[in-house]
Amino acid sequence: MSRRTGAFAIWGDVALPATLTVADLRRDWIQHRTEVVFDCATDGPQEHTFEGPLLRDVVAAARPGFDPARRKERSRFLLAVSGGDGHHALLSWAEIDSDFGDAPVLLATRMDEQWLDTPGSQLVVPSDRCGARYVSAVTGIWIGAFRTPRAPEAGVTRVSGRA
Numbered sequence: 475m476s477r478r479t480g481a482f483a484i485w486g487d488v489a490l491p492a493t494l495t496v497a498d499l500r501r502d503w504i505q506h507r508t509e510v511v512f513d514c515a516t517d518g519p520q521e522h523t524f525e526g527p528l529l530r531d532v533v534a535a536a537r538p539g540f541d542p543a544r545r546k547e548r549s550r551f552l553l554a555v556s557g558g559d560g561h562h563a564l565l566s567w568a569e570i571d572s573d574f575g576d577a578p579v580l581l582a583t584r585m586d587e588q589w590l591d592t593p594g595s596q597l598v599v600p601s602d603r604c605g606a607r608y609v610s611a612v613t614g615i616w617i618g619a620f621r622t623p624r625a626p627e628a629g630v631t632r633v634s635g636r637a
């Protein structure tokens with residue numbers, strides 16, 4: 475699938491689905507700067523400086539399908555951030571919501587003084603000790619609510635320590 479260089483889609487349960495570029499992220503939202511250290515299982519500790527808008531500010535502009543005034547409603551929303559290579563990471567909306575976890579998660583426009591316009595934005599999760607959710611070359615951000623699955627019928631699922 476072709477895409478504009480460095481562009482990604484915001485989709486799912488949103489009133490205003492959008493395709494954004496790194497230039498859009500830089501122009502339309504307040505930029506934050508953060509120095510992070512995260513650990514990679516294969517490459518060891520990595521140190522980087524990132525700049526970019528808060529993920530929650532960018533996603534909020536797409537108008538997720540919750541009433542922003544109702545905390546209980548917001549608490550069941552999930553975000554999936556995808557890289558073009560098939561790497562995906564999940565966050566809960568509550569993790570980044572200022573009334574809940576308030577994690578300053580960024581969508582980077584710049585890493586170590588290099589613009590990310592060509593490779594694409596990178597997810598920055600300063601509160602994570604491990605690098606796996608620092609999804610690079612972001613191609614998609616999905617947001618949606620957890621829907622209660624039908625409860626199992628009594629007697630269908632047996633949980634027992636005995637065989």
Ligand SMILES: Nc1nc2c(c(=O)[nH]1)N[C@H]1C(S)=C(S)[C@@H](COP(=O)(O)O)O[C@H]1N2
Nearest residue numbers: 513514520557559561605606608609610611
């Ligand atoms: N798109 C994409 N992003 C990714 C990964 C990946 O496989 N694909 N690996 C993650 C992992 S496991 C780590 S540790 C960091 C690596 O960051 P570095 O390139 O600065 O070492 O990127 C993360 N982001």
Ligand SMILES: [Mo]
Nearest residue numbers: 514515605606
């Ligand atoms: Mo990693």
